[in-house]
Structure formats: C-alpha cells, structure tokens
Amino acid sequence: MFDSRHIKTFHEVVRAGSYSAAARALGYTQPAITQQMKALERSVGTPLFVRVGRRMRLTEAGEALARHSAVILESISTARQQMESLTRLRAGKVTVCAFPSAGATLVPEALAELAAAHPGIRVELQEDEPPESLRRVVRGECDITLAFTYPGLREQVPEELVEIPLLEDQLTVLLPTGHPMARRRAVQLRELAGERWIAGCLRCRANFLHECAELGFAPEIAFTTDDNLVVQSLVAEGLGVAMVPGLVLSFLVHRKVTGRALDPASRRQVSAYLLREHLEIPATARVLAALRTVAERRVGC
CATH class of the missing domain: 3.40.190.10 (Periplasmic binding protein-like II)
Incomplete structure (x- = not known):
C-alpha cells in the first residue's frame, strides 16, 4: 500500500512545514515533492493536506499517518539493517542436527572455523539418529542434519532434501x-x-x-x-x-x-542434508562450507 520513499517524503513535509522546505532538506525539486504527495494520496485514497491561505494543514487522515510515519520509517530502517547483517554474514541463526559421533567430532571443529570467520552467526545444536533426523529437516525443526548410510542398508531420502556427501x-x-x-x-x-x-x-x-x-x-x-x-x-x-x-x-x-x-x-557414508532452497541462505551455506572443510581435512589425515 505504501511506498517507503513517499512515507519518508511525507514525514519530512510534516516536519519542515511545507513542500518547498522539504524539497530543500531532501535535495529534491518542489514539483517532485508535489508528485510524490499526490501519489501517496492516491494510494491511501484520501487527501492528506489542505491549504489554508499560504499554509498547509494536515487532514484527519494526514494526522493519522503522521503519527505512524516515524514508526514506519524506523521499522524499515531496522529491517534493512537486519537484512544487510544476514546477507553479509554478520548475523544469522542456523540449527544443526547431528548423530552423536558427528556431534562430538565434525560439528565442534566446524563451529570453531565458523566462529573465527563469522562470529555473528549463531548455531543451535540438536542430536538425533537417521531416519528421524532427516524428518526433522522436512518438518522445519532444523536447517542442516548430519546423517549416515551403510552400503547395503540405504534408505529412501525424502525428495525435498539435497544430500551433500562429506566423508566415508x-x-x-x-x-x-x-x-x-x-x-x-x-x-x-x-x-x-x-x-x-x-x-x-x-x-x-x-x-x-x-x-x-x-x-x-x-x-x-x-x-x-x-x-x-x-x-x-x-x-x-x-x-x-x-x-x-x-x-x-x-x-x-x-x-x-x-x-x-x-x-x-x-x-559408512556421512552426509549433510538440507532443503534445496536453504543452499541460498548465506548463514546456512556458510555453516555447510565449514562442515565440508572439516570433513575434507579429516579425509586428508
């Protein structure tokens, strides 16, 4: 319903008291301010300002929007900062489920690698054996699960999951x-x-x-x-x-x-399993990369 640029301009018009003052503060031309306010009024379906002589006065709808505009802009700013933190790997939470021997070996080493490179990423740990640990990923209870399979006893992996082999x-x-x-x-x-x-x-x-x-x-x-x-x-x-x-x-x-x-x-084959779309989540991809690095190092020992 709202364009954040229009809300920002509206907030400045209210603060500055006129279109011309808002234009100077924002570095826009006055016609640009006028067009943005008309677009905002079309989106809300009612006038936000009325002219009283040379002055502009808020309508009842304008006063209501003015009470919320600062909160809206602050929420947008907070959301933008959080998205930047997630995409730039300054923050993020990833839940990892592992069977006991992997939880005692691969996972701690991977978390140490991760903490050194990306201290803002928080990892929560779960413990479970396959096949139940695979179902946890499908149900959304964890983001990555470590599981193992034996050559003669390989079970069907849920089709939603991607298998990333780590080591034998x-x-x-x-x-x-x-x-x-x-x-x-x-x-x-x-x-x-x-x-x-x-x-x-x-x-x-x-x-x-x-x-x-x-x-x-x-x-x-x-x-x-x-x-x-x-x-x-x-x-x-x-x-x-x-x-x-x-x-x-x-x-x-x-x-x-x-x-x-x-x-x-x-x-036995040890692999990581996750939903395909989670490969595109930066924090999850980073945790997976740390697990692969640790696994490769163990294979080379």
Whole structure:
C-alpha cells in the first residue's frame, strides 16, 4: 500500500512545514515533492493536506499517518539493517542436527572455523539418529542434519532434501588392550565370530548383523547401547568387543581399549542434508562450507 520513499517524503513535509522546505532538506525539486504527495494520496485514497491561505494543514487522515510515519520509517530502517547483517554474514541463526559421533567430532571443529570467520552467526545444536533426523529437516525443526548410510542398508531420502556427501567413515573394532588380536594393525570380522559383542544404535546394529550374516555367522550380542562412552567402558572391562565408526576413535578415552581397522575395509557414508532452497541462505551455506572443510581435512589425515 505504501511506498517507503513517499512515507519518508511525507514525514519530512510534516516536519519542515511545507513542500518547498522539504524539497530543500531532501535535495529534491518542489514539483517532485508535489508528485510524490499526490501519489501517496492516491494510494491511501484520501487527501492528506489542505491549504489554508499560504499554509498547509494536515487532514484527519494526514494526522493519522503522521503519527505512524516515524514508526514506519524506523521499522524499515531496522529491517534493512537486519537484512544487510544476514546477507553479509554478520548475523544469522542456523540449527544443526547431528548423530552423536558427528556431534562430538565434525560439528565442534566446524563451529570453531565458523566462529573465527563469522562470529555473528549463531548455531543451535540438536542430536538425533537417521531416519528421524532427516524428518526433522522436512518438518522445519532444523536447517542442516548430519546423517549416515551403510552400503547395503540405504534408505529412501525424502525428495525435498539435497544430500551433500562429506566423508566415508571407516568402521573399526574396539578390543581390550590385552586381547590377542590387539597387536595386529587390522583384523578380519570372521576371526571374531566367537566373541561376545556390544552393539550400537539400531541402524549400526542392523549393518553389523548384515555384515556378519554375509560372512556366515550370527554374533552373540551381550549388550546394546547407543552411548559410545558406555561401549568403550564395557570393552575396557572385557565384557565384549564392538564394531564402531572411525569417528569414535577421535574421543577414545579408555587406555584399556584399542581400535583396529577391519580387513577388508567396511565404511559408512556421512552426509549433510538440507532443503534445496536453504543452499541460498548465506548463514546456512556458510555453516555447510565449514562442515565440508572439516570433513575434507579429516579425509586428508
């Protein structure tokens, strides 16, 4: 309904008291001021000024608009400043959802990169496993989610989402340091067929059972837990061995536990997922770029 330029000119006419004074203040010609006020009156559908001798007086509609014009202009100015901050990456909020091992490794490193380059961008964190974490993006509960897939257990990704591959995470076996195979650089899964196992999250457990079945054995699962620190503690006490993602080795805390690679190698794909249109949001794109930088650095290690 309103053109912000016309509101600014109207506000100056009211402040200055005449078209000519407003023209001088704004650097316009008086006819230009007159045309803008006529255009504003057409848009509101009623006169805003009447002449009384040589003076101009506000109509009732003009007085009403005058009461709001300063607030309108201040709101426009505030909105413009916020938009500039968002587009120039001085500000912005991005919500990131990650599964636990990514939340303990990739995300903190990416946030450190981001804080150094763009301290005005605020990131809120959530934790969830796929496929529920993918649904969170679709529902608008988060902007970016980090999720993983296994080669033989890949689920359908919602069509609204774009997948950005980050890295391949090699699976490892956690063993007590006194285990006979702890001295090796790599172990074969079939060699551990007689062990008791600690299994992880539902998707990781499904992949583990699938790989064991491919090798012709059904593992004895003694304990099941989603908590990577609990897995380490159980292994440390000799209560079983565990197949875990390589990211977990970044926060391996027990000195009585060692990680050994699988031979042949087994990997899962770690990717970022977001709505396609969010790729165009500067703050979201910046967070995604930081995640990709950290992932590339880990691949190069």
